């Protein structure tokens with residue numbers, strides 16, 4: 001039976017993970033050196049951050065920043081703060097992959113109308129996205145489908161920022177999500193693995209599109225240290241900043257919700273997975289597929305980070321990561337993307353390591 005880290009809960013089957021004599025993993029033991037952790041301390045206070053952002057306000061440019069907006073409470077609040085408090089002029093990007101709720105898209109429209117800012121809704125071509133889901137889900141690759149989908153959306157941000165000559169991209173990545181996206185060697189490896197898999201199916205068109213998309217990774221700079229900002233200005237490549245860098249005060253999610261509802265007619269969205277979060281319903285099928293191959297998912301990894309950071313307790317993480325899709329949901333989604341490689345149960349309940357619950 002596999003063991004897991006007593007602190008962050010990651011199983012020892014996680015690539016590169018080793019446990020010490022106390023069953024604490026190397027990621028937990030080396031946490032102080034984590035880049036995402038360090039980057040969250042780049043700005044001492046709000047004033048410093050404001051000064052920093054003003055450097056990127058280009059005269060004559062219509063937009064200061066590209067902001068992806070899911071329509072959920074976190075990204076909605078981020079947008080409102082960037083516009084009202086930091087006086088940035090955004091271009092807002094809402095992704096519609098066909099699996100997000102109609103309420104999410106409505107929220108995006110209402111919010112942008114209320115703030116009087118430009119909104120682009122990008123419905124990524126469904127053939128490509130469905131293939132991406134199916135190819136990874138049906139394979140034996142130990143790669144999280146949601147991670148790859150999220151990365152495509154991240155790359156769409158870069159594409160838009162380049163197109164509209166926008167110097168900044170600010171998105172709502174958690175420190176966990178940020179630490180994953182900054183690991184380039186790992187991404188390159190995953191991309192090559194997926195390409196090798198798709199080549200077996202002889203889908204050259206997909207390979208070409210997928211490879212081209214990932215070239216965008218080289219067309220932006222991620223803010224990890226201060227010198228990255230200079231690099232971005234010098235090279236005229238957009239600078240990516242995770243929104244958590246803006247949090248100087250503890251935030252009250254319920255108060256945000258009320259404010260959004262009152263001022264913009266915003267509505268709470270149905271939740272999917274992990275519990276309490278609002279996201280695309282495809283997460284159900286993709287996570288189930290991940291659990292068939294691994295005893296962790298992108299979300300286990302993200303939550304492990306948040307536990308180390310002290311943002312979640314183990315108990316909360318275990319609860320949130322409990323996997324129990326609505327009856328019939330897995331089958332329905334598998335049919336929608338034409339996935340037939342394995343049977344999906346009508347109902348299933350798995351713990352945070354993908355093991356059946358009694």
Ligand SMILES: [Zn+2]
Pocket residue numbers: 005006007008009010024025026027028029
């Ligand atoms: Zn650990």
